[in-house]
Amino acid sequence: MKVIVLGTAAGGGFPQWNCACPTCADPALPARTQDGLAISADGDNWYLVNASPDIRAQILATPELRAGPGVRETPIRGVLLTDAELDHTLGLLLLREADALEVYAPPAVLTAVGRFRDITDRYHAWSWSPVPDKLDGIAVSTLAVSNKRPRYADEPVPGPWVVAYRFEHDGKALVYAPCLADLPDGFEQFAAGATYVVLDGTFYSAGEMPGQTVMGHLPVRTTIDRLDGRLVFTHLNNTNPLVDPDSPERAELAARGHVVPDDGTRWEFS
Numbered sequence: 067m068k069v070i071v072l073g074t075a076a077g078g079g080f081p082q083w084n085c086a087c088p089t090c091a092d093p094a095l096p097a098r099t100q101d102g103l104a105i106s107a108d109g110d111n112w113y114l115v116n117a118s119p120d121i122r123a124q125i126l127a128t129p130e131l132r133a134g135p136g137v138r139e140t141p142i143r144g145v146l147l148t149d150a151e152l153d154h155t156l157g158l159l160l161l162r163e164a165d166a167l168e169v170y171a172p173p174a175v176l177t178a179v180g181r182f183r184d185i186t187d188r189y190h191a192w193s194w195s196p197v198p199d200k201l202d203g204i205a206v207s208t209l210a211v212s213n214k215r216p217r218y219a220d221e222p223v224p225g226p227w228v229v230a231y232r233f234e235h236d237g238k239a240l241v242y243a244p245c246l247a248d249l250p251d252g253f254e255q256f257a258a259g260a261t262y263v264v265l266d267g268t269f270y271s272a273g274e275m276p277g278q279t280v281m282g283h284l285p286v287r288t289t290i291d292r293l294d295g296r297l298v299f300t301h302l303n304n305t306n307p308l309v310d311p312d313s314p315e316r317a318e319l320a321a322r323g324h325v326v327p328d329d330g331t332r333w334e335f336s
């Protein structure tokens with residue numbers, strides 16, 4: 067299984083376009099696009115995990131995902147969604163040129179992104195389905211994370227609105243949970259034995275931003291005290307000191323064995 071970390075920022079990206087805080091204004095800090103992964107069992111057929119508004123730039127920056135080998139062929143087969151938040155779904159509209167695309171999401175999320183489907187259906191009829199157990203040789207499982215629905219979604223449908231994914235191939239596993247209000251029951255079991263456990267790194271600590279608690283993102287400080295093993299953090303908000311590679315917080319995290327990947331990080335499991 068091959069994994070490419072396409073983006074590692076929270077909604078709005080880093081720097082955030084409408085923020086002039088000292089961190090966003092510091093040109094020395096590495097830019098981050100909105101979070102998402104690309105995964106593949108064979109290196110030829112790829113699935114996106116979340117489709118951010120940065121998807122076009124992410125694809126163009128990733129040779130494995132660029133069009134080919136035929137003139138109008140693409141190695142991108144489909145998209146799996148963890149939730150319906152705009153930073154994870156707006157990219158669907160930007161993929162509207164695709165002749166075919168498989169979209170997989172939990173039922174509540176499929177309902178919310180029905181808005182986008184109404185639009186993309188005018189261009190191409192894609193498949194929109196619940197998450198399968200197996201995808202191109204990769205075993206897929208989900209764990210319900212929360213019922214935090216996007217602000218724009220008012221469908222009276224049962225959740226979960228947010229899930230975590232576990233992808234497994236040849237006995238190696240990766241867990242992806244970029245949106246975690248809390249650690250759900252059974253999370254440790256769900257993540258057991260995974261080579262990479264990629265988690266919500268929106269905020270480093272509690273009280274980093276006004277209104278932070280209602281946003282439902284478990285701070286990194288709490289997560290590292292509650293979970294064992296090496297953890298990877300993504301979906302970084304611009305208030306998070308981890309965006310600075312030279313921050314003491316980054317040094318502390320590294321000393322505990324945890325990882326903050328840059329955009330474009332590649333993991334190969336063999």
Ligand code: MLT
Pocket residue numbers: 076077078151152153217245281
């Ligand atoms: C979140 O991660 O909390 C959401 O993406 C917030 C948003 O951008 O609406």
Ligand code: MN
Pocket residue numbers: 076077151153301
């Ligand atoms: Mn988000």
Ligand code: ZN
Pocket residue numbers: 082085086087088089090091304305
């Ligand atoms: Zn900022």
